[in-house]
Amino acid sequence: MTSDDDLAVEDDNADYVTFDMADERYAFPMSRVQEIIRMPAVVKVPLGPPALEGLANLRGRVLPVVSLRECCSMPQAGHDETTRVIVVDGGVPLGFVVDRVASVISIDPSAMEPADDVQSTVRSDVLVGVIKVDGGGMTSVLDVDRLVGSQFDGLAEAAASREVTGATRPSVGTSADQDDEAENDDTLELVSFAVQGQEYALPIDQVQEIVQAPESVSHVPNAGSRVLGVIDLRGRLLPVVSMRRVFGLPVTPLEPQNRIVVVSLDGGVVGVVMDTVREVLRVPHQLVAPLPGFMAGDGRKSEVESVCRLEDGKRLVSVLSVNRMFDSPEVRSEIAEHQDREEGPGMAEEQADDGRGDEELFVVFRLDDEEYAVDVDAVQEIIRVPEALIRVPRSFDFVEGLVNLRGTVLPVVDLRTRLGLPRSERDERQRIVVLIIGGVRTGFIVDSVAEVGRIGRHVLEPAPRLSAEQARVVSRVANLPEQKRMLLLVQVDQLLAADEAAELECAVHEAADVLEPV
Template sequence: MIDERAPDRSADGDSADFVTFDMAGERYAFPMSRVQEIIRMPGVVKVPLGPPSLEGLANLRGRVLPVVSLRRCCDLTQTAHDETTRVVVVDGGVPLGFVVDRVASVISVDPEAVEPAESVQATVSSEVLVGVIKGDDGAMTSILDVDELIGAQFAGTATTRAGLDPVAAAGPGGAEPADEDGDDTLELVSFAVEGQEYALPIDQVQEIVQAPESVSHVPNAASRVLGVMDLRGRLLPVVSMRRVFGLPVADLEPQNRIVVVSLDGGVVGVVMDTVREVLRVPHELVAPLPSVVAAGGRATEVESVCRLDGGKRLVSVLSVNRMFDSPEVRQELRERQDGEPAPEQTEEQGMADDGRGDEELFVVFRLDEEEYAVDVDAVQEIIRVPETLIHVPKTYAFVEGLVNLRGTVLPVVDLRTRLGVPKAARDERQRIIVLILGGVRTGFIVDSVAEVARVSRGALEPAPELSAEQAKVVSRVANLHQQQRMLLLVQVDQLLGAEDTAALGDVVADQALTAV
């Protein structure tokens, strides 16, 4: 019977090859046949709910590489990484990287020099020990079993999505359908210009990206056109909202955002001071602009006004068509679109791809130092965190508090707590992303909302199944190789269990009765 754990022999059968490396002053080895490559310690994206040994996910030439601390796997004391730290990439069905202190060499060993694990004592767990290489100088090298190491760390991931379309299996965020009154609400993206709040209908917004340090100036361009910028290999005309409003234009700042909107003949990026929230406003709170106001100057760019917070907050809803109603401006924008007018699209094509084509749209947010994303269709709205949340005594530990959202009780959960990330102090950048879980509208506090990003489906892939819970909550990753970014895509319907979601419904019902 062949011992599957025995070291692989070289082609001539007289020796076995190993990659040797050091950890905590001891020498270890992997069979050479299991080692794909050796790399320096890369930057990693930390994954919530993963096993303790997981350092994070790295981008290995366009592939997602889970990176694991071998010290933790072997119950050794952790140490800081330095210039000698290396990652040994092994074949574990999918590539997996083990972090080691330093790589020593590749050696060929006579089979007689390998002592089986059963006959030796070692400081590491015997389950991960294949044997020991006895050196001529009395030194010993422990041979580790790759499969046992992987199995010991990721034992909870037997369930696999193999055979399923990763995009279809994960779904577009797994959210429940929108409210029955969804047709009676207006979905908006609000932003600020010179301290005033405006909004655009969300169906006119393709994505929101951070402003670059500068845009390329176009000679003899219309006054509203700042220039062009590169957006994933495509030239995007950039217009200043300040110039549209006749306000002084300042240099681009990190807080500026570019809202990419659809326009006849192509798309255009509009520079905003800041982007504030995603709003879902009942139509009864939206009124057309009074005709006496609409008759003068730039006010014609406003088509309606939302009355929020009992009329204390007014948000002017803009019309993209009115913003660029000049034939000269429209023609120039078309000419700047990749240097030539955009190709015409048939009505059937427009209906087939819903404006997204081979792409998906995500709301990107940050927790700690990592970027997460949820499908834009799962997001009801995004609001600021109020100064105080309504505390509910003797409630469930995962409920951070309650918010009165236009007369509706909204339970709020700290997403850091849910994903096992240490809690952070409240600050101005935090936002509440409102989702629907099991029919219950629920808010999740995040560190900040970064952008609305359009991601090619080719960049989406299943997340490595590092633990059972992680595989449910973080089901996919968007591997944006050219941008050197990796977005962790959150499965909305897995954020809370069925019992927790039902408990949220009870909290909301109890508060509604109390209010009555």
């Protein structure tokens, strides 16, 4: 039932935006409508309410877009050329998807009747009143605040909190991370990649970031034979070198699976094109042996400084040194000449600072055609999904099983299932991202790992509070309109509840003596 105070508010707002849904006409007070737009591209958010269609970029702002049909318990319908999104002020901007926008009307206050006097197909608790139209028609006026509150409890509170406290960065570390520091000191962290079918690796501290190769590289006249050209990396020109050319192998056209590994070299940065980037490895030092002295001669062999013996020696990974890779005076001369010509004075000094500054480093991965990211400091390693996993009886439905990762039992979670997304068939692109949660090293299966990239803190903002669980798990959003991308930043320590982490730990201890190493 609508009170006299409610109607008094509407009496002061005689202008309404009318729209259609399911062949019925409805309206919002014009004072609550910010703008009307066409249906935008949206990024789907897991763990949100059923009405949420996704997040859209509205001129640099993150806009939650919701189905008004779903909010009003109506049958869903597809979008077409007449579909519109009415952006309202619901504490923070919120877009409601409607079938069609009709017009803007002005009414006499006496034309409004209370909602309880009229039968309607929508729920009465989101109805303010009904406008009587000449000819016997009616237009139902919906309550913006009740619509928002019915689906997005706490959305306005989150906006108020952001204004007071600012966009603070949630903690990604855990006490378990600190407990593992001693163990990490005895391991070598590597990024492995493939060139001409052979597996190589670079120490992770020599890698600034990893980005997907563009469709093409801008060639530079009179550039050396090893320098492919230059690309734009967030406003800076990055010289790009072909690893194949450094190795003296035939160069192939750039393909979607190619990655550019950005490394530091002599006060600047260089991008190195790899065929594919495979994994992030954390290898015990006892499995790493220096290259035998008689093999360390001139040419290509000198680029390898050690070899990792994995999978009981069945898999050998050659560890390269950036300095040895570009030890040739010709290569260094080509890169230096290119940097001087393209970057201008002072740029090398700016690039020499490889600290993160006002940027954060993330591992970006994909789930169900959307991009997610986790802080690189939270990632232990990234490995391929083994052919078989040992099932855990009477466990959570999102637990895929256990594997023995170099002597450590690793529980593996299907991240799609954990986030309420449909499962997918296994394929070669899937990877396991290994994190530490609640003191337990846990692997999460993702559709693919896209890149390791830097994101400016100025584009990071708190994710809209669309549901309590979503707000805990997807804590922030990186809005990148220039790239037509939006990354959902996952809060690692919220992926598993305390009881879930404890149950996984018990399963790990029970299986410790059963699994064979993989």
